[in-house]
Amino acid sequence: MxxxxxxxxxxxxxxxxxxxxxxxxxxxxLEIPTGQVLGLLGPNGAGKTTTVRILTxxxxxxxxxxxxxxxxxxxxxxxxxxxxxLSGQYAAVDENLTGFENLYMVARxxxxxxxxxxxxxxxxxxxxxxxxxxDRPSKGYSGGMRRRLDLAGALVARPTVVVLDExxxxxxxxxxxxxxxxxxxxxxxxxxxxxxxQYLEEADQLADTIVVIDKGKVxxxxxxDELKNEVxxxxxxxxxxxxxxxxxxxxxxxxxxxxxxxxxxHTRKADVLVDAGPKALIEALRRLDGHNVTVTDxxxxxxxxxxVFLSLTGHHAEAEAEPEPKAKGRRGKKTEAAA
Amino acid sequence: xxxxTKTETVTPPxxxxxxxxxxxxxxxxxxxxxxxxxxxxxxxMNVRRNPELLLGATIQPIMFVLLFAYVFGGSFGGEAYRExxxxxxxxxxxxxxxxxxxxxxxxxxxxxxxxxxxxLPMSRMAVLLGRTVADMAVNALGLLxxxxxxxxxxxxxxxxxxxxxxxxxxxxxxxxxMSWIGALVGMLAGKVEVAQSAxxxxxxxxxxxxxxxxxxxxxxxxxxxxxxxxxxxxxxxSARNLFGNPALAGFERPSGWQADNATLYALMCCAAIFVIxxxxxxxxxxxxxxx
Ligand SMILES: Nc1ncnc2c1ncn2[C@@H]1O[C@H](COP(=O)(O)OP(=O)(O)OP(=O)(O)O)[C@@H](O)[C@H]1O
Ligand SMILES: [Mg+2]
Numbered sequence: 112m113x114x115x116x117x118x119x120x121x122x123x124x125x126x127x128x129x130x131x132x133x134x135x136x137x138x139x140x141l142e143i144p145t146g147q148v149l150g151l152l153g154p155n156g157a158g159k160t161t162t163v164r165i166l167t168x169x170x171x172x173x174x175x176x177x178x179x180x181x182x183x184x185x186x187x188x189x190x191x192x193x194x195x196x197l198s199g200q201y202a203a204v205d206e207n208l209t210g211f212e213n214l215y216m217v218a219r220x221x222x223x224x225x226x227x228x229x230x231x232x233x234x235x236x237x238x239x240x241x242x243x244x245x246d247r248p249s250k251g252y253s254g255g256m257r258r259r260l261d262l263a264g265a266l267v268a269r270p271t272v273v274v275l276d277e278x279x280x281x282x283x284x285x286x287x288x289x290x291x292x293x294x295x296x297x298x299x300x301x302x303x304x305x306x307x308x309q310y311l312e313e314a315d316q317l318a319d320t321i322v323v324i325d326k327g328k329v330x331x332x333x334x335x336d337e338l339k340n341e342v343x344x345x346x347x348x349x350x351x352x353x354x355x356x357x358x359x360x361x362x363x364x365x366x367x368x369x370x371x372x373x374x375x376x377h378t379r380k381a382d383v384l385v386d387a388g389p390k391a392l393i394e395a396l397r398r399l400d401g402h403n404v405t406v407t408d409x410x411x412x413x414x415x416x417x418x419v420f421l422s423l424t425g426h427h428a429e430a431e432a433e434p435e436p437k438a439k440g441r442r443g444k445k446t447e448a449a450a
Numbered sequence: 451x452x453x454x455t456k457t458e459t460v461t462p463p464x465x466x467x468x469x470x471x472x473x474x475x476x477x478x479x480x481x482x483x484x485x486x487x488x489x490x491x492x493x494x495m496n497v498r499r500n501p502e503l504l505l506g507a508t509i510q511p512i513m514f515v516l517l518f519a520y521v522f523g524g525s526f527g528g529e530a531y532r533e534x535x536x537x538x539x540x541x542x543x544x545x546x547x548x549x550x551x552x553x554x555x556x557x558x559x560x561x562x563x564x565x566x567x568x569x570l571p572m573s574r575m576a577v578l579l580g581r582t583v584a585d586m587a588v589n590a591l592g593l594l595x596x597x598x599x600x601x602x603x604x605x606x607x608x609x610x611x612x613x614x615x616x617x618x619x620x621x622x623x624x625x626x627x628m629s630w631i632g633a634l635v636g637m638l639a640g641k642v643e644v645a646q647s648a649x650x651x652x653x654x655x656x657x658x659x660x661x662x663x664x665x666x667x668x669x670x671x672x673x674x675x676x677x678x679x680x681x682x683x684x685x686x687x688s689a690r691n692l693f694g695n696p697a698l699a700g701f702e703r704p705s706g707w708q709a710d711n712a713t714l715y716a717l718m719c720c721a722a723i724f725v726i727x728x729x730x731x732x733x734x735x736x737x738x739x740x741x
Contacts, residue, residue: 167569171737192571199569203562205492207499212492219488220572222481248499264566 119178120145120272120303121166126175128161128327135161136172137327143320145271148294148304150318152311152416154424158327159307160200163276166305167197180272180303193221196265200276200307202257203264206250210241210260213249214267221268235263240289255286262293273297274305279313291317311416321416323423330423338419344369346412347391348382352405357381363398367391370422379407384418482573489567489580493554494587506550507592511543512599518663519603527698529604534698536596536605537689538662541682543596544589544625545657548632551585552649555636559738578731582629589625593618608694617692620716624685627723634731637738662686667702678706681719687712 121143128136136158143149151159164170166177168188177184180194204213211232218228236245239259244252249260258281265273275294279287294317297304308314314321315335323331323338331338347368351360357374360381364372368383368391375381385391388411399406497503518539519532527534558564558577567577597605607614632649639645659673660666660682669677677683687704690697691712697703708715 169565169568189571192569195569197566197569199562199565201562203566205496205563206561207496208492212495216488216492217566217570220485220567220570220576222571 118145119143120147120180121149121305122176122178123162123166124176126162126165126172126177128158128165128170128172134327136165136175138175139324139327139329141322141329141332143303143305145303146298146301147319148298148306148317150314150321151305151307151324152309152314152321152420153307153324154309156326157324159324160276161327162324163197163199163274163305163307167195167274168192193268194271196268196270196273198262198265198273198275198278200280202254202261204249204252204257204260206252207248209247210236210245210249210252210256213260214263217264217267223268231267235266239263239293255282258282258286259289262290266297270302272303272305276307277309278306279308279310287313311420315416323420325424331419335416338416339414342384342414342419342422344384344386344414345388346382346414346418347385347388347395348380348410348412349395349399349406350378350380350408351399352379352407354379356402356404359402360399360404363395363402363404367395367398370418384414384422385411478573482575482579485572485576486579486583489576490583490587491580493580493584497584497588503550504588504591507543507547507588508595510546511539511592511596514539514542515596515599515603522663527700530696530698532600532604533606533695534690535663536600537693537695538660538686539600540593540596540621540689541624541660541686542657542662543592544621544685545628545682546650546653547585547589547592547625548628548635549649549653550588551581551629551632552636552639553642553645554581554585555633556639556642556645559637559640560642564735564738574732574736578630578633578728578735581633582626585629585632586622586626589622593621605695609692613692613694616713617689620685620688620692620713620720623720624681624716627720627727630727630731631723634727634734637731637734640738656680657682660686661704665698665701666704678704679708681716681723684708684712684716684719688716 119142121141123139123141126136126139139158139162141149141151141162151162153159161170165172165175166179166184168184168191171185179191182190182194184191204210205216208216214232214235215228218231219225223231233242233245236242239262241256241259241263244256249257252260258278262275262278265275278294279290282290291313294304294306304317306314306317319334320332321335321338322329331341333341347364349360351357354376357376357379361372361374364381364383368385370384372381372383392409392411396406396409515535518535523529523531523535555564558567558581564577609617635648635652636645639648659669659677660680661677662682666674666677666683687709689695703709
C-alpha cells in the first residue's frame with residue numbers, strides 16, 4: 112500500500128445516475144491507485160453494478176466523470192475498453208460455444224490474430240483449470256466453471272485494469288479460494304483491480320482500500336483496519352454451556368456492551384461489541400457467574416467488517432443478501448436479541 | 451477515512467498487447483468486417499450446435515407450401531395457384547425469419563453476452579452485422595429447402611438463369627433488410643419471452659395483407675391499398691416475374707407504377723429499410739442495457 116506518490120488508475124468523480132424514480136447513484140467518488148485492489152462493498156441495490164457499468168463504459172452517468180487507465184470513459188470509451196477486462200455480475204458466456212471458442216472469440220474481438228488468439232485461449236483454459244472441459248460446449252459447465260470462464264474472458268488481453276462484479280458469488284469455498292488466488296496473481300503483476308462484493312471477508316482479504324456504499328452513496332472508505340478502528344472497541348464473544356442460559360447472557364451483555372448482542376442457540380454463542388475489551392470481559396464473567404451461567408469459552412476479537420457495516424448502516428451486510436441457497440449467510444442462524 | 455495519499459497523476463495509457471491499431475475510414479471498415487465476421491461465425495456455431503433452431507426456418511415453410519398448395523390450392527385454381535404461390539411463400543418466409551433475429555438479439559441481451567461485447571474494443575456495428583448476416587445464411591438455407599419443395603409440388607423456374615439468380619438475390623436482400631428491423635425489435639423487447647411474441651405478431655398483417663397468397667386486387671378498400679404498396683407484395687411479385695411464373699388468370703391485373711416495376715420497387719423498399727433501420731438499430735445498440 113506504501114508509497115505516497117501513486118498514480119491513479121481509476122477515478123470516479125461525483126457519479127450520479129437515476130433510473131426513473133430510483134436514485135441508483137447519488138454522487139459516488141472513488142479512486143484506485145495503480146496496482147491496488149479496491150473493494151466496493153454494499154448490500155443489494157446499493158449501486159455497485161451501476162458504478163461498475165459506468166466505469167466500464169456500458170452506461171452513461173447523468174452527471175459526473177469517470178477516468179480509467181488515463182482515459183475519459185465518457186469522451187473516449189474505446190480507449191477505456193482497450194485497457195480493461197470486465198467480468199460482469201452474471202457470467203456472460205455463450206453456452207453454445209465451447210470454453211475454448213468463448214475465449215478465442217473474445218481474443219479475436221480484441222483484435223488479436225488467429226494464432227495468438229488460440230494460444231491465449233489455451234493458456235487461460237489451463238490457468239483456470241478448464242483444459243479438460245475446454246472443448247465441450249459450456250452449456251454443460253457448472254456455475255463455478257462458467258464463472259471461471261467469464262473471469263478468464265476478462266483477462267484475455269492482459270488488461271491493466273480488471274473490473275470484477277461479485278466474482279465469487281455462487282462459487283463453492285474452493286472456487287472462492289481459487290478466485291482469490293487469481294486476483295492475488297493479478298495484483299502481483301501490477302494490475303489494478305476493482306472488485307465488488309457482498310462478502311466482507313472477501314474485501315478484508317483482498318482489498319487495499321474498501322469503499323462502502325449504501326443507497327447510492329459512499330458511507331465509508333479506508334483500509335479494512337481503518338474501518339475497524341472507526342468502529343472502535345472489540346467484540347466480546349462467549350460460549351455458554353447450556354443454550355437455555357443464552358437469554359440471560361444476552362441481557363448481561365446488553366448492559367455491558369456498546370451495541371446490541373446477538374446469540375446463536377445452535378453454537379450456544381453470544382457476542383457483543385464492547386469499548387474496553389479486557390475490563391468488559393472480566394465484568395461479563397463476574398455477572399454471569401452471579402447468574403450461575405457456566406461459560407465454556409470466551410474471546411475478544413477485533414471487530415469484523417460486518418460490525419463496521421452494522422454500525423454504519425444499522426443492518427448486517429449479508430442479512431439482505433439474495434435468498435438463493437448459494438448466498439447462505441454465516442449469520443443465517445443468528446437471531447438478534449432485543450436489548 | 452483516507453486511503454493512500456492522492457495525487458493528480460493519471461496513469462499513461464498502457465501498451466495494449468497485440469491489439470491492431472485502427473485508424474481512418476479503411477481501418478474502421480476493416481474492423482467492422484472482421485469483427486462482424488467473428489460474430490457471424492459465433493452465431494453460425496450456435497446454429498450448428500442447436501440444429502433445432504433450423505426447424506423454424508425449414509420445416510415451417512415446407513408446411514406452408516404443402517398446406518397452401520393443397521388445402522387452398524384446390525379452391526383457388528390447383529396447379530396454376532401452386533405456381534403462383536411459391537413467390538409469395540418465398541417472400542413471406544424471408545420476412546418471417548426476421549423474428550429469429552429478434553429472438554437472437556433479445557437472448558444475447560438477456561444472457562449478458564451483449565454486455566461482454568459492449569465492453570470490448572470492437573466495432574459498434576459488428577454484433578448487429580454478425581447477427582443479420584448469420585440470419586441471412588439461415589434464410590438462404592430456407593429458400594433452398596422451399597425451392598426443392600416447390601419443385602416437387604409442380605413449381606418451375608421458367609425464366610432465364612440470370613433472372614432466377616436475381617430473384618433469389620432480391621429475396622435474400624429483403625430478408626437481410628427485415629433482419630435489421632428484427633434486431634431493433636429484439637433490443638426493444640429486451641427479453642426472450644417478449645421477443646417471441648413481438649417478433650412474430652407484426653409479421654401476420656404485413657405478410658398476409660399482401661400478394662403473397664392472394665391477388666391484391668381482390669382485397670377490399672384500404673387493405674387493397676396497403677397490399678399494393680406493401681414491400682412484401684413487391685418482393686413476391688418480383689420473384690414471380692423473375693422466375694417467370696404467370697399471374698393467376700381470371701383476376702383483375704394489379705396496376706400502378708409499383709406493380710409494373712415490382713423488382714425496382716422491391717429494391718427501393720430494401721434501401722429505405724436500410725436507411726431507416728440500420729441507424730436506429732445501431733443507436734439503440736449503443737445504449738441498450740441488459741435486463
Ligand atoms: N436498468 C435499470 N433500470 C432501472 N433500475 C435500475 C437499473 N439498473 C439498476 N437499477 C436500480 O438501481 C439501484 C442500484 O442497482 P445496482 O444494480 O447498481 O445495485 P448493486 O449494488 O449492484 O446490487 P446487487 O448486489 O443486487 O447486484 C437498484 O435500486 C436497482 O433496482
Ligand atoms: Mg450488482
